[in-house]
Amino acid sequence: MLPVSDFKYIATKSNLNINKPLTSLGYLPEWQSLGKVKIKLLLTLGAVLFCLFGTQLVFASNLSTGGEKLVSIEKEIQDQETENLKLKTQIAQSSSLSTLFNKAQSWGFEKPQKVISN
Amino acid sequence: MRRLKLIQVLVILTCLAIIVRLFYWQFLAGIEKRTLQSFAEDEIPAPRGDILASDNFPLATNQEAYLIFATPKNLKDNPRDISRKLAPILITDKPATGSAFGLEGFYNSTVKGKPGKQNSSVDPQGVPIMTGKFSALSPKKGSTLITSIDRTIQFIAELKIKEAVEKYGAKDGTVIISDPKNGHVLAMATYPNYNPAFFGLYDQKLYKNLAVADNYEPGSTFKLVTMSAAMDLNLVTPQTKCDVCTGPRKVGGYEISTWNNKYYPDSTMTEVIEHSDNVGMTFVAGKLGVDKFVNYINKFGFGKKTGIDLEEETTGSIHDKRDWREIDLATGSFGQGLTVTPIQIVQAVQAIANGGQMFPPRLVQSVVDGGKTDSVKPPAAVQIISPQSATQMTEMMVNAVDHGEAQFFKPKGYRIAGKTGTAQIPVAGHYDPNKTIASFVGFAPAQNPKFVMLVRFTEPTASTFGAETAAPTFFAIAKELFNYYGISPSE
Numbered sequence: 001m002l003p004v005s006d007f008k009y010i011a012t013k014s015n016l017n018i019n020k021p022l023t024s025l026g027y028l029p030e031w032q033s034l035g036k037v038k039i040k041l042l043l044t045l046g047a048v049l050f051c052l053f054g055t056q057l058v059f060a061s062n063l064s065t066g067g068e069k070l071v072s073i074e075k076e077i078q079d080q081e082t083e084n085l086k087l088k089t090q091i092a093q094s095s096s097l098s099t100l101f102n103k104a105q106s107w108g109f110e111k112p113q114k115v116i117s118n
Numbered sequence: 119m120r121r122l123k124l125i126q127v128l129v130i131l132t133c134l135a136i137i138v139r140l141f142y143w144q145f146l147a148g149i150e151k152r153t154l155q156s157f158a159e160d161e162i163p164a165p166r167g168d169i170l171a172s173d174n175f176p177l178a179t180n181q182e183a184y185l186i187f188a189t190p191k192n193l194k195d196n197p198r199d200i201s202r203k204l205a206p207i208l209i210t211d212k213p214a215t216g217s218a219f220g221l222e223g224f225y226n227s228t229v230k231g232k233p234g235k236q237n238s239s240v241d242p243q244g245v246p247i248m249t250g251k252f253s254a255l256s257p258k259k260g261s262t263l264i265t266s267i268d269r270t271i272q273f274i275a276e277l278k279i280k281e282a283v284e285k286y287g288a289k290d291g292t293v294i295i296s297d298p299k300n301g302h303v304l305a306m307a308t309y310p311n312y313n314p315a316f317f318g319l320y321d322q323k324l325y326k327n328l329a330v331a332d333n334y335e336p337g338s339t340f341k342l343v344t345m346s347a348a349m350d351l352n353l354v355t356p357q358t359k360c361d362v363c364t365g366p367r368k369v370g371g372y373e374i375s376t377w378n379n380k381y382y383p384d385s386t387m388t389e390v391i392e393h394s395d396n397v398g399m400t401f402v403a404g405k406l407g408v409d410k411f412v413n414y415i416n417k418f419g420f421g422k423k424t425g426i427d428l429e430e431e432t433t434g435s436i437h438d439k440r441d442w443r444e445i446d447l448a449t450g451s452f453g454q455g456l457t458v459t460p461i462q463i464v465q466a467v468q469a470i471a472n473g474g475q476m477f478p479p480r481l482v483q484s485v486v487d488g489g490k491t492d493s494v495k496p497p498a499a500v501q502i503i504s505p506q507s508a509t510q511m512t513e514m515m516v517n518a519v520d521h522g523e524a525q526f527f528k529p530k531g532y533r534i535a536g537k538t539g540t541a542q543i544p545v546a547g548h549y550d551p552n553k554t555i556a557s558f559v560g561f562a563p564a565q566n567p568k569f570v571m572l573v574r575f576t577e578p579t580a581s582t583f584g585a586e587t588a589a590p591t592f593f594a595i596a597k598e599l600f601n602y603y604g605i606s607p608s609e
Binding site (some may be wrong): 043092 | 123124127130133134137140175176179180182238240269270273277574601
């Protein structure tokens with residue numbers, strides 16, 4: 001697209017009456033040139049604002065759904081910790097001396113009577 | 119063309135108008151959020167710290183709990199039937215043991231941790247909206263306690279005391295085992311007891327830890343304190359002869375006699391302990407006098423808490439010296455007319471076992487907080503009696519085990535220092551001859567003690583004497599400990 005100054009240059013160079021409509025020669029009148037620039041500026045501004053708005057929407061949407069992700073991750077952590085606790089308790093119960101003692105007795109083991117020393 | 123441009127301008131203007139309006143509603147309007155979302159401030163509970171044995175085995179840890187709730191209008195069954203089914207699980211009038219008793223009670227502020235907080239806007243499903251005011255503070259888990267409890271010794275103690283209570287028909291039995299070199303408690307067991315995980319199923323009377331919370335008249339085990347005091351003040355020696363031990367002795371209008379009505383004229387102090395001679399002890403008490411005797415009682419830690427890290431410790435009862443009469447001095451010398459707790463007896467005998475130096479008993483040896491382990495520094499040891507007096511007392515106690523009434527139960531080849539105790543229980547202003555507290559306290563090996571132990575039974579029915587109930591139990595546990603520590607016979 002030609003800058004605004006080119007329109008003035010062409011008009012001066014060809015000794016044309018710049019106030020005369022030049023549609024037949026392929027040139028646009030001034031007021032129409034200026035209107036086109038304004039439209040393009042507005043369009044550009046609108047596009048930028050639209051992009052900003054869209055970006056804000058995307059971020060806000062991600063943050064909103066982020067809450068759900070956070071809850072889901074926290075639940076997973078809690079489930080893992082609960083499972084870990086359960087397993088720790090099971091290990092402690094299975095390896096407790098009273099459990100081992102009872103198992104040994106049921107399997108027929110007997111306590112040694114003599115003292116074993118170094 | 120003109121119309122096209124007009125449409126373009128209109129579209130742009132419309133878009134701009136929407137943007138401006140959205141901006142206004144989002145940031146400028148400041149409308150109170152009501153039904154669409156709400157602000158939630160939640161406290162996140164902190165997990166309690168664990169309690170571990172000396173080998174880091176868990177003794178008490180957290181477990182999953184469930185929240186049960188219902189919406190009344192959604193219940194299909196009869197509400198009475200539902201409440202009857204749920205009542206055993208939900209309803210209890212028993213207080214929780216968690217933070218009220220024992221080790222957890224003493225260290226509650228350490229193990230409870232710090233709750234976290236979460237402030238956020240939430241949608242109708244309760245999901246936090248992170249574009250609103252969202253802030254989160256993580257909860258801090260409580261510190262973990264590492265105790266001095268040796269799992270093997272604890273297991274042996276629990277097994278043996280249960281067997282013994284059933285064998286001797288006692289109301290209850292208590293055993294405490296500790297390391298005299300630092301005061302750390304290696305095992306502490308009482309029977310009958312309760313399972314803390316299901317405390318609601320047991321009688322509340324069982325919640326009391328008899329080892330630290332039960333006051334009783336110690337009987338002849340207290341003779342060790344009387345004799346130690348007199349020897350430390352050089353008022354008697356192991357060879358000093360008792361010149362009043364010819365028969366029963368009248369003191370302050372009362373008659374003091376021996377437990378078996380046997381008398382040994384001119385017996386030495388060693389023999390007084392060997393025979394557990396009450397008349398001989400009045401001789402020693404007479405040498406001490408009230409002032410010196412009560413001073414040493416206080417020095418040995420009686421009449422006040424030992425400071426053990428358990429919540430419900432009591433002090434026992436020792437009269438103020440101004441209230442002591444002649445008869446109180448006599449009976450106090452053999453452990454009647456005053457009350458102590460089992461842990462106090464262990465603390466006192468620890469001093470004899472440790473060359474006269476007394477360490478207060480302790481259960482927790484270190485605290486773990488966020489991966490960092492800090493040792494719990496115990497109070498410094500206090501020299502109660504001289505090392506020489508402690509050595510002399512040790513030999514007298516070894517002699518008592520070798521030649522006293524408990525000699526028949528003693529394991530062969532080991533030097534064990536000990537003393538029996540048979541104390542009558544006061545009932546309605548007099549002593550019941552058929553109800554006793556039978557006990558045995560001692561340490562082994564005598565020359566380099568690895569453990570101090572007290573075994574105590576309340577009202578054993580098979581026999582009322584400590585020599586026939588508590589002493590055999592002590593020796594049975596000691597045999598297990600010799601095996602566990604790999605201690606060879608020395609004789």
